Amino acid sequence: MSNITIYGISTCDTIKKTLDWFKANKLEVSFHNYKKQGIETEKLTDWSKVVGWQLLLNKKGTTWRTLSPAAQLAIVDEYTAIEFMRQNTSSIKRPVIEFGKKVLVGFDEEIFKKLFA
Numbered sequence: 001m002s003n004i005t006i007y008g009i010s011t012c013d014t015i016k017k018t019l020d021w022f023k024a025n026k027l028e029v030s031f032h033n034y035k036k037q038g039i040e041t042e043k044l045t046d047w048s049k050v051v052g053w054q055l056l057l058n059k060k061g062t063t064w065r066t067l068s069p070a071a072q073l074a075i076v077d078e079y080t081a082i083e084f085m086r087q088n089t090s091s092i093k094r095p096v097i098e099f100g101k102k103v104l105v106g107f108d109e110e111i112f113k114k115l116f117a
Contacts, residue, residue, distance in 0.1 A: 008094040034089035050103040053081040063091040
């Protein structure tokens with residue numbers, strides 16, 4: 001399988017685990033680092049159409065937890081969530097894996113085995 005792109009942050013342990021899994025299974029991937037390369041609104045919108053903005057937005061991470069309750073309550077729909085994620089790339093769940101027209105969010109070795117190995 002080709003044209004697999006993994007999106008995330010290079011210092012993230014889950015990203016490291018994901019990249020290691022693909023390497024161990026001899027699968028070539030491209031890596032897009034949000035911190036260095038940013039992320040376009042259009043890409044977030046495309047993903048949101050496939051998996052939903054609620055899945056993309058990491059509400060368990062430090063970025064979300066440090067927001068004031070009022071700021072959290074202001075993120076109520078796709079538009080506000082995408083704008084927040086674009087400006088705060090650490091708030092996007094990791095990894096996001098894009099292959100063909102499919103999008104996966106998160107590390108799940110069983111799903112990886114079914115789809116890629």
